[in-house]
Structures are given as C-alpha cells and as structure tokens.
Amino acid sequence: MFIQIKSIFKYPGYILDLIYPRTCILCGKTLAEGEKEICSICFLDMPKTHILNPADNPVARMFWGKFPFTLATALLVFDKGNKTQKLIHQIKYYGHKELAVKMGKMLGAYLQNFDLFRSIDFLIPVPLHKRKLRMRGFNQSERIARGVSDISKKPVFTNVLDRCHYNPSQTRKSRYERWENVADIFRIKEGVQLQGKHILLVDDVITTGATMEACAHALLKIPEIKIALVSLASA
Ligand SMILES: [Zn+2]
Numbered sequence: 001m002f003i004q005i006k007s008i009f010k011y012p013g014y015i016l017d018l019i020y021p022r023t024c025i026l027c028g029k030t031l032a033e034g035e036k037e038i039c040s041i042c043f044l045d046m047p048k049t050h051i052l053n054p055a056d057n058p059v060a061r062m063f064w065g066k067f068p069f070t071l072a073t074a075l076l077v078f079d080k081g082n083k084t085q086k087l088i089h090q091i092k093y094y095g096h097k098e099l100a101v102k103m104g105k106m107l108g109a110y111l112q113n114f115d116l117f118r119s120i121d122f123l124i125p126v127p128l129h130k131r132k133l134r135m136r137g138f139n140q141s142e143r144i145a146r147g148v149s150d151i152s153k154k155p156v157f158t159n160v161l162d163r164c165h166y167n168p169s170q171t172r173k174s175r176y177e178r179w180e181n182v183a184d185i186f187r188i189k190e191g192v193q194l195q196g197k198h199i200l201l202v203d204d205v206i207t208t209g210a211t212m213e214a215c216a217h218a219l220l221k222i223p224e225i226k227i228a229l230v231s232l233a234s235a
Contacts, residue, residue, distance in 0.1 A: 025090050025099075026083050037099045038087075043106075047077040047084055049234060054114045059234050062209040067216045069227045070198065071116045074234035075107045078205050084233045088205055091140050100140050100204075104147015107232055111148065119198050120228060123149055123156045126203040126215055127186070129163045144232050145202040160194065161215060162187045186218040194219075198226040206231040 022031045024039040031039055051057040054071035063072055076084045091100045111117045125141035133139055145156045165185040201215050212229050219225055 025094070025096070026086050037090075037096055037102075042083060043102075045083070046087070046106075047079070047082055049074050049077050052113075054116055054228075059206060059229070059231070062206070063213065063216075063229065066209075066213055067220060067227070069216065069229055070119075071114065072229040073111075073114075074206055074231045075110050076233040078207075078233040078235045088140075088233065091143075091204070092136065095137065097138050097140075097143050100138075100143035101147040101150070103232055104144035104149075105151050106147070107144060107230065108148035108151030111230065112152065116228065117152070117200075120152075120154055120200045121197040122194070122199045123152075123154055124160050124199050124201050124215075124219075125156065125158060126201060126211055127158070127161050127163045129166045131166050140204045141202055144204060148200075148202060148230075154200075157199075159189055160192050160199075161218060162189055184214070184217075186215050188218055188221060192222070194222045194225055196224040197222075198228065200228045200230055203229075203231040204233065206234040 023029065024031055024035075024037075024042055026038050026042040029039055029041075031037075049057070049059075051059065051073045054060070054073045057073060059074050060069075060072040063069055076087075078084045078088065087099070087103070090096050091103075123145045125139060125145040127133075128136065128139045128141075139158075142156065142158055148154070149156045163185055164187050199219070201212060201219075203212060206212060206229075212231075216227050216229075219227055
C-alpha cells in the first residue's frame with residue numbers, strides 16, 4: 001500500500017492520464033505521454049500552403065500594387081472546418097497560449113528557408129485593441145511571434161503599434177466594410193525608432209489582408225522602413 005501511494009506521487013502525470021485520459025483538442029484521440037494539447041499526428045499533418053516563393057504566391061498577390069513589401073507568406077491553409085480553423089479557434093477562445101508559441105516555432109522553422117528572412121531586424125505582432133487584450137488575456141499573434149523568435153533569435157517588438165479603434169467581430173462584414181473598419185485603426189507609438197529597419201509583421205490568420213494593409217499603412221510613415229508580412233495561416 002505504501003509503495004502504491006509513493007508511486008502515485010512519483011508519477012502523478014502518468015497516473016492521472018490513466019484516470020482522466022487527456023485528449024487531442026483537434027482530433028479527440030488520447031494523447032501519448034509527452035504530447036501536449038495536440039497529438040503528433042495532427043501536428044505533422046496540419047494543412048500547409050507549401051509556399052516556396054515568398055515574393056510571388058497567393059498571399060503576396062493580395063498585397064501587390066497596394067504598398068511595397070519584401071516578402072509575404074503563410075504556413076497553413078485556413079478553411080472552413082479544417083484543422084487550422086479548429087487550431088486557431090482553440091488558441092483564441094480556449095486560451096491555448098502555449099500552442100500558439102509551438103505553432104510559431106513551426107512557422108519560424110519554415111521562415112528559415114528563405115534568404116529574405118535573414119535580413120529581418122525585428123518581429124512586430126499585429127496588436128489587439130486594449131479591450132480585446134483584456135478580455136482574451138493574451139495576443140495570439142504575439143505568442144506566434146515569440147515562437148518565431150525562439151527559432152530565429154530575432155527580437156519581438158510589441159511597443160510599436162497601437163490599435164486605436166475597437167472593432168468587435170469582423171466575421172459578417174463585406175470586404176469593403178472590413179477595409180473601412182481597419183483603414184486608420186493603427187498608430188505608431190511615440191518615440192519608435194525603426195528608420196531603415198526591415199521588420200516582419202506577424203499575424204495569426206490573413207483573410208482579406210485588410211488588417212495587414214492597415215498596419216503597413218501606419219508603419220510606412222517611418223522613413224526607409226522595409227516591411228515583410230507573415231501569418232500562421234491564410235484563408
Ligand atoms: Zn490529434
């Protein structure tokens with residue numbers, strides 16, 4: 001009896017797994033020892049964009065002719081009901097912050113393939129409005145950027161952009177309305193010194209590109225700045 005109690009204290013995770021099996025938040029299968037939140041199969045099997053050219057691809061084409069940028073790409077395909085949609089939903093609405101960092105690391109490993117990525121000076125996550133940040137408790141884009149930073153060792157700057165207007169949900173708006181909604185919502189914070197720097201804007205999902213465009217609109221007021229764009233997923 002004494003030995004049994006002792007072993008429960010020694011292997012609490014293992015014993016707890018037997019009593020309350022932990023399951024993958026994407027497929028529902030029981031997680032193996034060492035797996036966290038999502039199983040290895042889901043992690044390796046996420047739908048990828050397979051974008052190999054960071055200057056010419058469907059994400060980059062969204063921004064062609066709108067403003068100058070060096071590279072634009074995304075790692076995962078976001079589709080209605082697919083694993084990426086579930087993943088983003090779990091991160092944003094169920095507080096899986098660590099999962100956002102983990103996916104950011106996968107994104108960072110992918111970005112290391114591109115020569116253009118090497119000249120990036122700083123990572124800047126798309127900010128949330130203060131109110132939304134308070135409600136959610138964290139900015140998923142910042143967590144993704146932290147993961148990219150873990151792999152690339154490039155610093156994350158969160159003190160650059162301010163999201164000045166609160167726009168609740170964008171899901172049921174037309175492309176034009178969304179654009180109107182985000183046109184002037186970002187502002188450069190005072191004292192930001194990014195002249196001549198090459199920065200990478202990091203977002204969770206690109207849908208219409210309006211949010212990235214609005215961030216770029218604000219950032220391009222800095223002289224000689226170069227902007228690159230990346231999101232974990234693109235619709
Ligand atoms: Zn799974």
